[in-house]
Amino acid sequence: MTTLVIAEHDNAVLKGSTLNTITAAVQVGGDVHVLVAGANAAAVATAAAAVAGVSKVLHADSPVLAEGLAENVAAQVLAVASAYSHIFFPATAAGKNVAPRVAAKLDVGQLSDISKVISADTFERPIYAGNAIATVQCSQAVKVATVRTTGFDPAAATGGSAAVETVPPVADSGKSSFVGKEIARNDRPELTAAKIIVSGGRAMGSSDKFNEVLTPLADKLGAALGASRAAVDAGYAPNDWQVGQTGKIVAPQLYVAIGISGAIQHLAGMKDSKVIVAINKDEEAPIFSVADYGLVADLFVAVPELIMAL
Amino acid sequence: MKVLVPVKRVVDYNVKVRVKSDGTGVDIANVKMSMNPFDEIAVEEAVRLKEKGIVTEIIAVSCGVTQCQETLRTAMAIGADRAILVETDVELQPLAVAKLLKALVDKEQPGLVILGKQAIDDDCNQTGQMLAALCDLPQATFASKVELGADSVSVTREVDGGSETLKLTLPAIITTDLRLNEPRYVTLPNIMKAKKKTLEVIKPDALGVDVTPRIKTLKVSEPPKRGAGVKVPDVATLVAKLKNEAKVI
Numbered sequence: 001m002t003t004l005v006i007a008e009h010d011n012a013v014l015k016g017s018t019l020n021t022i023t024a025a026v027q028v029g030g031d032v033h034v035l036v037a038g039a040n041a042a043a044v045a046t047a048a049a050a051v052a053g054v055s056k057v058l059h060a061d062s063p064v065l066a067e068g069l070a071e072n073v074a075a076q077v078l079a080v081a082s083a084y085s086h087i088f089f090p091a092t093a094a095g096k097n098v099a100p101r102v103a104a105k106l107d108v109g110q111l112s113d114i115s116k117v118i119s120a121d122t123f124e125r126p127i128y129a130g131n132a133i134a135t136v137q138c139s140q141a142v143k144v145a146t147v148r149t150t151g152f153d154p155a156a157a158t159g160g161s162a163a164v165e166t167v168p169p170v171a172d173s174g175k176s177s178f179v180g181k182e183i184a185r186n187d188r189p190e191l192t193a194a195k196i197i198v199s200g201g202r203a204m205g206s207s208d209k210f211n212e213v214l215t216p217l218a219d220k221l222g223a224a225l226g227a228s229r230a231a232v233d234a235g236y237a238p239n240d241w242q243v244g245q246t247g248k249i250v251a252p253q254l255y256v257a258i259g260i261s262g263a264i265q266h267l268a269g270m271k272d273s274k275v276i277v278a279i280n281k282d283e284e285a286p287i288f289s290v291a292d293y294g295l296v297a298d299l300f301v302a303v304p305e306l307i308m309a310l
Numbered sequence: 311m312k313v314l315v316p317v318k319r320v321v322d323y324n325v326k327v328r329v330k331s332d333g334t335g336v337d338i339a340n341v342k343m344s345m346n347p348f349d350e351i352a353v354e355e356a357v358r359l360k361e362k363g364i365v366t367e368i369i370a371v372s373c374g375v376t377q378c379q380e381t382l383r384t385a386m387a388i389g390a391d392r393a394i395l396v397e398t399d400v401e402l403q404p405l406a407v408a409k410l411l412k413a414l415v416d417k418e419q420p421g422l423v424i425l426g427k428q429a430i431d432d433d434c435n436q437t438g439q440m441l442a443a444l445c446d447l448p449q450a451t452f453a454s455k456v457e458l459g460a461d462s463v464s465v466t467r468e469v470d471g472g473s474e475t476l477k478l479t480l481p482a483i484i485t486t487d488l489r490l491n492e493p494r495y496v497t498l499p500n501i502m503k504a505k506k507k508t509l510e511v512i513k514p515d516a517l518g519v520d521v522t523p524r525i526k527t528l529k530v531s532e533p534p535k536r537g538a539g540v541k542v543p544d545v546a547t548l549v550a551k552l553k554n555e556a557k558v559i
Contacts (some may be wrong), residue, residue: 070451099436100439109403109404112433112436128321133533137528178476182474184472219559232489247350292541293556
């Protein structure tokens, strides 16, 4: 029994979500291998080989793997899949994009967002925006799953000494091509990996207010910025800041929800946070039902005060 | 160009579901059902492409129980031209749905299939990608912008950290994200018109697809409850609690 973990990376750095996925793979039992499919991604392969618990790294390097196109990455996974009992992807935008393609080609069902490993064939996963937890059993030859990163601690990035084996890269599918990307550059921690998140809702009122009020607080706390769907839909915050059922699932040490009412879809994305603080002027807001510390106050008064007090 | 738009009937997004006390699932008896919100966005996108004159026919498809006909009528009220229900009482998992859809893609030969990125009941986020794999077609998931040409489509996708743009050859598979569009309100005249549109009902057997579930649900339970904490009177108390009690700052 061996689990293959598909590494998430940007060709230079191994992303943290891979480490959580490796922990899930270790809990399955058996060996853990990691596939690094990228272009000029030797540094990623080296980093993966150093992760505790990994016994082998497969490295496929080719320009056709540079941008993580689903068609090519799935083909690369399938090229090595026959050796594995389990194939795990982080449940990130990239992992969710590729995993079902692999499962369908192997003619097996896929498990999405597993949050707990019960045994080698039984797992827990949230359904209905986390309002119910399903225990599911998969008795197919290969278990293909995406792993909810907040459900597993990250594996230690050092301590391992796996061998790196080069595998031949697949050819380009010829059906899709990468045109360009717009990745916001900032010095903040990544939303899904941040220890502290400051998140704003519709009550922020405008994009300018969102930045004016929340940025200094996030700076002071060294926090990532998040937003509710309402705030994103209103254009106050970028799309990829959305925390919730269909956005990012986060579980920081501290989640500060400001002007967020707390729709069930939002709670689904943050209720596993260790400590939740809510600041809202509506004392009936559902967010207070999950908040460890609630402050009923006008956020435009309370947040500047909070910044001063920190 | 034909566009195929699969739609799923799910528990309305405003309903807070309850887990059944015997742990066999969630209670959906007498609960409001609606079209999966992402699928509504998919139908809207197809209709907009038709209004631009690029798309000539929109076929809505649903797989599931008889009542999915209501969901298909809604899709036709938004603007789909006709509908197909693949009717079965069997619990359908994404791989089975993808196989049913592949059979319909083979039959109808659409230039584009637009699906919602995930259904808000099982939260799987699989069907579009599986369909693309089974049909050997290119995919662009989590779309926030679609520009359709004669033989290719340019799609901007929401990815971690921002967005990226891909170009796919046609036929292609697209799954929608929230910001692709805002679906129109369905008007009464359009609801009336939708009643007259063709709705074909077929069985999985007729498509030669085995829909037996691959993954077994052993039990469904309540998530661990998170109790409400305390309300603090002011900012100073909040900071003190975070420093001394929670020790998170």
